[in-house]
Amino acid sequence: MKNLILFAFLLLLVSGCSKDFLGEKTPQDRYSEDLVWSDVNLAQAYLTRAYNQLGHGFASHTKIGSFTDEMVSGKGGSASAYNLCSISGDNLGYNGYWLRWGPSFANIQRINIFLANTDQLLDGYEGAQREDIQEQVDLMRGEAIFLRAWEYHVLLLTYGGVPLFSEPNELGVDYTNLSRATFEETVNFIIADLDEAAGLLGLKSEMEMGRANKEAALATKSRVLLFAASNLTADGTAESPVVGYQNPDRVALWTAARDAAKAVIDLGTVQLADLGSTPEEIAEKYHDIFEAHDTSGEGVIFARMFLPSSGATHSVNKSAGPNGNSNYGNSGITAQFVDSYQMINGSDFFDHYTINVNGEYENVSSEFTSENIYKNRDPRFQASVLYDSAVWQPRFPNLADRDPLGIYDRRTRIVIENGEIVSETVGIDTRQGPVDNWNGSYTGYLLRKVMDQETIGRNENNQNIFIYLRNAEVLLNYAEASLELGDVATATEYINKIRNRAGLPDFTGDVTEALRYERKIELAFEDKRWYDLRRWKTLLDVLDMTPEGVDITQITEDGETATTWKRIDASVANEPCEKLYWLPIPSDELQRAPELEQNPGY
């Protein structure tokens, strides 16, 4: 009897041994495929992931401007593999967000999965609901198609023609023999997507903030067509169809580019906002465009919003702010770039200053007599560049006594009395300063344009938007395409619109130079110049330089103060070469798919 009880007990031990012990269990932390594609909210969440995965210029310490004359890589001191021309398929150098071969294709696949499944969504709903759902689905499809075009345009502008997919790829299919689509095919694919997206999407004012919109689709089209029509890909010398047109019809290409820009302008929904009249006011309002926390700004077409602690956060202040505030001091602006900002009257800086044999700046102007080279400049200069003595952020309490205003302090102050040095104080933000001095900029300048004055220290994330597309670019696209088609009047009108808004008079002199100046200055540090220099085929000339900076010494001798600004080398010399016009496809990718053509020179 006892043993019977025991048996019962033993059976209890294994009472869990049902045949379906394993079969009943499914993961608890995820949704099944069926569920996702029958619920519009879940599908929407999947599309949200595609937005999340878009690259943006705050994602890396190294901005693409360091591939140009805008800034140095990191803090300076050394050059990147790109600048030294040692970049190759198996030495990609620092990974920036622009090296998007893998991530962009992954996002395209994500979007294609979305597009292939949206048809099923309606099945999950009935009757009157369906109309509503259909509307939502159409809008989401518009967004998805725009995002696909966006990712392809990032690839196109970096690598040229790439494999094109409008359906999800599948495991088990052999892709190893695939080759690249031509540049032309890739452009056409992108334009077709953008046209379709523009048809499905609402205007920016009708769409939720942060989402794709009709203006964004049309503006991207303008950007792509302007690039396509430019010298790099359309002057008939392209080495291969994957990096340009073989027998381009320039007029047709420029016309398409012009019309695309005009289409955005004709919507009438994106305006150049007024920035006021005094240089100070203009500088402040210009800076506000980039410091905004949401996309409501009139000039903003498509931008990414950030929260300090949710989602993909960004901390461009930590990355690019001054070392004296415990920031990392990356992206030092070059002295060459700084000196190219015009004076407030539209004249050239070097009409008023020269650099003597010792590398020191000398004022030779009768009009602007300040020895301080930062005075009386294009207002966009103060809004874009952090330079010595510009007011920036309050200091930590222990330095507040020394620097109550919170300036960007780059000068060495020497006090001499009776021929003897009584004190020598290095600037807080220099590479000899008291705080994190190894993070000091070699050039003496830092980024201001996309920085947020309100984000203080290194523990807080930024909240300002990253602007993908804004109206000034479209207007300049329009001006450039018009100019290439011989319409100097229209070009002049639009160039001056941009200049006048910035507080500068109409340009004088060569219209092409004026246009290129406006693109350089108006769009500075917005990750545009690298693409411009390439499509103009001026990259090699511009990059052929040693990035320079400035050393500032203020000597007070018996009460009299004199300051010198001296040009110094901030990095080793760039060594540009022809292959830099395109980036290499990673070598291991070519090993996976040997039919892919590598870009010229690699």
Next chain:
Amino acid sequence: MKKLKSKNVFDRFLNRPPVFRRKQILLILLIFSGLLATNGFALPVPNKIFQQAQILVSGTVTDVNGIALPSVTIQEKGTNNGVLTDFDGNFTIEVSSTESILEFKYVGMKPLFRIVGGNTSMNVQMEGDSQSLDEVIVVGYGTQRRENVIGSVTSVSAEDIASAPVSNISNALSGRMPGGIFVQTSGEPGNDAASISIRGNTTFGENQPLVVVDGIPGRPLNSINPADIQSVSVLKDASAAIYGSRAANGVILVTTKSGVQDRPATFTYNFYEGFLSPTKLPEMTNAPTYARMVREMQTYRNVDESNMVYSEEDIAKFESGEFPWTHPNTDWLEESMRDYSSTRNHNLSVSGGSENVTYYTSLGSQFDDGIYTNSQTSFNRYNLKASINAKLNEYLTVGVDITGIQENRMYPTKSAEEIFTSAMRMYPTSHAVFPGTNLPGPDIEYGDQPMVSASAETGFDDDKRYFSQNLLTATLQIPGVEGLSLSGYYAYDAYLQNRKVLQKPWTLYSLNEGAYLAAGNTGKEDGTDFLSAKEIGYPEPRVGNYHEKSTSITSNIKLNYANTFNEVHNLEAFVAYEQNEFNMQGFSAFRRYFISEDLPYLFAGGDEQKDNDEWVSIDARQNYFGRVSYDYDRTYYFQFSLRRDGSIRFSEENGRWGTFPSVLVGYRPSQQEWWQNSLSFINDFKLRFSWGKLGNDQVLPFQYLTSYGFSQGYTFGSGRSYSSSLDLFNVPNPFISWEVANMYNFGWDAQLFNNQLTFEVDMFYERRTDILVARNASVPNFTGIQLPDENVGIVDNRGVEVSLGYKERSHDFKYGVTGNFAYSKNEIIEADEPLAAVPWQTRTGHPLNALLLYKNLGVYRDEAHVNSTVHLPQARPGDLILEDFDGDGEITSLDKQLFTLTPTPQITFGVLFDFSYGNWALSGLIQGQGKAMRAIYPEGSNGIGIAGIGGNYMQRDAEDRWTPENTDATAPRAFERAEEYWRFDYESDYNYADVSFARLKNLNLSYTIPQSIMEKFGERADARLYVAGQNLALLWSGTDIMDPELIGGSYPIMRVISLGGTITF
């Protein structure tokens, strides 16, 4: 006993902080009341009545060689009447009757029993105890006597584990098991366990062995109270196949103690108190050297004298040491650490049993604190275990085993790594604390100042973990069938973790040097008035709570059969069913903007940016298995096992079920007559061969499903609201299944010269197939497919293990030495890697985790040397020469080569020795490894160290460095962070160290208090006092940069010296 209680031992025990004391007393009372309440134990009352001696027996005790044995214990069985032999082995004892049985006991000898009979003179020869043959080895779902084991199984005894004064078992096992690779990279209390792999690595994925505690897979190894361990055995070959899908990386079987039949209650109390100090710390440069190197580096960069960080005058001042306020010379590793930290262990157990009931119960406590000055770190562990087995009737035995563990880890908010690397990084030219004050000097960045960041100033990280392990067992002898029994168990294990982290700002001080000097000071005068405070770290207090709980339910039923036929056919067999279900759920909550840190609870925090999260996971397994073991007359052995495993990690249609067979055969010719006639000096010889198919299921589960999980989202809308997103986990692979190991082992065990010499050899070959890897080579990135893992990788692993032991004894001196040596090497056979541009960069054919680096060929002497050697355009004198491996006259990425050495050593070895003389015993362990290399520089924000203007240099970069004056240098010129090409972009083997070493791992000297003293305390009273040490000395090391195990580590490896004792009564 009363004396003891009032004396030092219990005083020490009770002399703990109040909380601890109350808790412990309570628990002791609980154990005792529990014991008293269970009257079924019927504690045998020792016979107190003195026996009337009637017969005098005398004689001599010798060993087989006729050498007299002194101090042999001779006891009349069933009484407490006993004597010892004298120096010549002679004895005389009075016994009560001719029926009396005399028991002869001597350490290292087989116990002998002799009936007195009519003999009044008795010469006794004792045989050496071939302990290893008699030893009972746990082999997974059963035990075997050592002589019958035909798998590759290593076991470590309780004594060996207890001899090491360490808080976790992994460090006690290190070096004692041939084929076990133990790497301890951190000495942080509560976090200092060694990682374990058996016979090296064989997969790209998880190489950790399965841990089975008392039959329950997956219980945490390092939370076990070392004093509770009866034995540890490791299954290294196909004998692990009985664990099927989880066996491929080897299986560690831990058996904890249980009661002993027919033994009165035995109390054992043991304790030790130890002092810990770092082994070899990295050497950093001092202030003058550092300043000189920074100057050199700036000179190479053409920095103007006015912009130099340090002038020649500064260097002179650092050297003079006369300007403590402006020119300190700080040894940060010295300043930031105390002379020693402490460890403390107490353990009290009671065990015993009657004929039908046995019990073991113990209470243990472990305490360790941190080495840093002002350390906030401490680790406490409390283990309570109670186990009862009762034979309810002739057929039925049931058991209960309950274990409760609490682990309290108290840490600062900065990680061990941040604290240690900051101590290495800090400028020797800045102040740890300002002279004559306790005000801490400035940080370099992040507020990392080890004098403060290791302390409670930054807040706390209070991590409490609770384990409740409950096991019910039952065995039924089936009536009517001899040898047939049914057994089963049910285990319910629960785990709870509660962690609270408070982060808050802290204060550092800096000297306002300008003002200090302007006031006419020179650096010698007190500058307290010129110090300014800086608040650093998080701007305001913030609190995070983490809570995780999990349960694991395992049940097993097993039908056993064991019998012997015709005295020569020994058969043992079982079939079994087992299942396991695991559920985990965790959540976290976070708030910032606390107005005060005094209430570190969420309600006291602000509303802005608060955050919370939850996570869940499940697992389940179902297993059917059985084993047949047969031997003919202990001469021919055969064993077969088969296991069928199911796991929810894989799809029901494909891959969920796997079958894992094994075959083991053995031949023991030493049992045969011809051997005994001709090869008698080899007492025992056994050949072993095994093959098995084993699985590894430690892979990402549910890859067979198309499923969408939550992912980081995006911010939309005019109010900027965050929407989380869904993403596809991966493209499903419906066929995904386990990794499979085909494991072959061949070996022999030999005992020679009257069991004095043991010689064991194992050779193995393992091919791991179906290793899960993503098909990176065949699927281009442009497809955008999130590749699932597929069962495509193949890795071979082969090696040899040798163990050689010798023991000797003469009179009362006795010693033994055992050496073990293991070598293993793996090779990737297939990995689906992208085709490398050059064959020498193809990972296939190389070991797992082979390092792809340039080879450095020394330092460029001068400009001419640069020009005459293949060099990079940026190369200058003093830079590292990189080998132009492909000889194309250029240094390109194709010149990188795969180095065969990895952080996993190919060679491991241990030498165990023990000596005893009279009451003294000394045992020790030398342990080491060979053929391994690891990265030297700490993983800083740049991944390569921060030396230069941003932090101190290592002495290895200072010694014999290149300077214009020292051109025949072995080290390159002074550098700035990662900016020289050879620091990061072109990383070479210069940044790696040979981490082979041999160290005196353990030494234990003990003194057993003579029985003549102890018998006053009770008839079974026994006491032993000991001094023990761990990590005592590095005997040899491949690198002199720092302790080779610390390289890549985050907290110093500690040398432990402890004093302890064991008292049994």
